[in-house]
Amino acid sequence: MTAPRLLHPGAWWLWAVGLAACALRTTNPVLLCLIIAVAGWVVASRRADVPWSRSFASFLRLGMIVIAVRIIFQIFFGVRIPGTTLFTIPEVTLPDWAAGVSLGGPVTLESLMAAFYQGLRLAAVLACFGAATSLCSPYRMLRALPTVLYEAGVAVTVAFTFAPQAIVASRQVREARRLRGRSDRGVRAWSASALPVLEGALDRAVALAASMDSRGYGRRGSSSVSVRRRSVGLVLLGLVAIAVGSYGLLDPSAPALFRIPALGVGAAALIGALVAGGKSTVRTRYRPDPWIGPEWMVSIAGIVAFASFVLVGRMGDALSPSTNPLEVPAVPVVAVIGLLVAALPAWFAPHPPTLASSSAPLVVAA
Structure with missing residues (x-):
């Protein structure tokens, strides 16, 4: 049995x-509900006991709000679709x-069902990203990035960190209101909590920036200006082409040109940027996250699920x-088989360590 450890955030x-x-390729409500169920099952089975691991439920609530809106x-x-009139x-x-x-x-009824399908699709996408933020720390993802991707990685990390940190701050503010004998429900309570939550998120952003600066993030080493410009240009080209x-x-x-050729x-371009920028790196890593068998299996599980949806899309219209x-x-x-494969990380991914069983910190700060 695999010893408890934190899985690589990239996986x-x-x-x-x-x-x-998978969710973006379908409006089938059965498949979308299965995607949400798979994400929730894996989160419940493999999340660590840390505050930001509870953000999945908040993403689910946000998804329900999206459906209602x-x-x-x-x-x-909306566009008036003919059919069974419910009311006018x-x-x-x-x-x-x-x-x-x-x-x-x-x-x-037809127009409401179409709106429900579209809202459920966006809710499923939110649930997937909520699962990722619940299962791994974005700080560890930033630490694993190559040097040439620091600028893009920092921006993405700050963006991904905002949601879980805001959820943690909101929970703390609500607990503080309850301890003071004030209500933590209703519009008035939420409006009174907005400013403290925003202030807490800004304080954490400033602390993150100071922590990264003190650890030398963004150091250029001895690389020349031309090498840096070439690396940045290749990174931008690679990110745009991959998008x-x-x-x-x-x-x-x-068009077919916008698929595999663009990804290639x-x-x-990203490989060229890594080669050009990696030669001048001056960074060392302390206890780097390994990428071994469980990481490969978790990554392949997501790829297999997506491949199954691509195959179904070419076979008929069952996805829409x-x-x-x-x-x-x-x-x-x-x-369905592809989604069952995507649920396998709930069994073969290593259990996260607990504070009682591991002296290593669960969250590695930037």
Whole structure:
């Protein structure tokens, strides 16, 4: 049995991105609910006992808010899809220049189901990224980045850190209000907590910047200006090409040039940036995170799930059930098998160490 340890953060993020890509390729509510269930099961099985590991529930609540907002927008402003009319709200006649936009009118079951499917898809994506933030610390992800990716890595780390830190600060503020005998529920309580939560998030951002500066992040070493410019240019080219290639893989209607070729160009540019920028690195690592068998298995589980959805998309329309006319969503077996593979990290990923069983810190600060 594998000894308790923290899995490499890159493995968890690759797994979560694979699940999120699956969610973006489908509006099938059965598959979307399975994606959320898989993410929740893995989080419940392999999260560490630290405050930021509880952020998954907050992402689920945010997803429910997204679904509700999407349905409300459909009721008042959405495109009127013909079908079974549930109720009618007063309609406002708009000028000719606002053609295609409706305000009020009949609300059909088909339009509400279409809005629900779209909102559920975004909620599933939020659940996947909530799982990643619950399973690994973004500080450890930043520590694992190559030197040439520091600038992009710092920005991404600060962005990814905001959500879990804001959730932790919100919980602390609510507990403080309860200890003072004040209510922690309702609009008034949330409005009174907004400023302390924002202040706490800003304080943590300043502390993160000071910690990174004291540890020498951003040091250039003896590299010349031309080498740095070449490395930055290759990084930008690689990130843009990978973004375009990822969009091409997620959108079946995208041209073939925006898929594998774009990903290949992006990967080649990033490899060139790593080679050019890595020669002048002056950084050493203390206790680097290993990348061994469990990391490979977790990463491959997410990739297999995404590959199964790509295969199902080429076999038929099971990933996008019709809402006009409304039909019962089909359940493609291949996609379900892929999601079952994505749930395997709940068993073969190593258990995280506990404070009682390990002297190593669970959170490695930047």
